[in-house]
Amino acid sequence: MSRREEILSTVRSVPSLPAAAAEVVRLIRDPEVGIAEISRAIEHDPGLTSNLLRMANSAYFGIARSVGSVQEAAVCLGTKRIFQMVIASAVSPLVQRPVKGYDLPAGKLWEHSVCVAAGAEQLAEELKLEAPSHLFTAGLLHDVGKLVLGTFVDVDAGPIMALAFDEEMSFEVAEAQVLGINHAEVGAALLDSWNLPKEIVDADRWHHDPEAFPGDDTLVVDLVHVADALSMMQGIGAGSDGLNYRSCAAVTERLKLKTAVTEVVACHTVAKLGELRDLFTHGKGR
């Protein structure tokens, strides 16, 4: 078995989405299923229900009035937001773990994930683009591959770091050179095994290399790519890989990005971060 196959085979050992969340995702993706049935599926799981209500009443996701039931949340916020909140609730315990190899203490990958999710939405708003419905989730999940690959990066840290920092090779290229696969590809395999929409899987797969993305609709990949760069620059979730990645010139052209926009997005995203980060941690951590 090659190193790459060995790594891909461990994707199966990562916990899958909790059953309740997987069921809700399935129902939301089924056009025949109505809000009442989706709400009932959420209410079967007390943890999911309480997380969802907390999110529905937060400044980030919520609306002006308080929401008391899942059904009310679903009606007021729509299934797009419900989907985002169910995934966030399901992956938060996983993503809050410390990540070996990248030297991320507990909570730091989560902080980075939330920063990229919110940053991508903020960037869309700043560019006056309608945020695609899976943008938040794509941002939130773009680095889940690090959870799997971290163990392998840890073992081969020496050669990977040498390629990245001495030879100025983009970190994910160094990963692929040494391990036969990078964290974006591992992440995409993981998300695919969770049966998540292709848009989300693709954004993860190509977030460091948007130019190689074979699809036509590049918007989600592009926005996640830029939000990821901005988050690393703010030092949020920058681990042993630091900022050792390349930004894609084609993306800045496609989005007609200006320096001022990136700074405004960074500024506004950070302001929203505290609330989002703490939605699941109940005052733990910072």
Place this chain on the structure above:
Amino acid sequence: MQVSSRADDVLVTYSLGSCVGLSLYDPKAGVGGLIHCMLPLSKIDPAKAKASPCMFVDTGIPLLLTKVYELGATRKGLIAKVAGGAKLLDQKSLFRIGERNYTVLRKILWKNNILIESESVGGTVARTVYLYMSNGVTTIKSRGKEVAL
């Protein structure tokens, strides 16, 4: 931003990416300060700058200077050390916040007649900065290694 005149304090700011960190220490007065600024100029959001002046270099640095002077530090006594301002790998990118942060920081220090004694700036690594108030030593921790600045 943190300021202190207590010898048993260790001031720390975690994970500077493109942000810049400035450590100030006056050995005579036993006063130190450390700040972490994210963006160069407050004009992009004056309301935010009013609420969180430390977010921006042009509002944060003057505030840090004011605070260490209030604790008894003097301009002549200050030892200034700078860290951060990292960037992505590409040379010709839009994302030059780190470079801009550093330029604005230098300008403000120059205007205030403060020389930078040492610095660890640029590159692609994230840095954590410590200022040990017991002896005024500033260190940088990056990729697991802590070295004096």
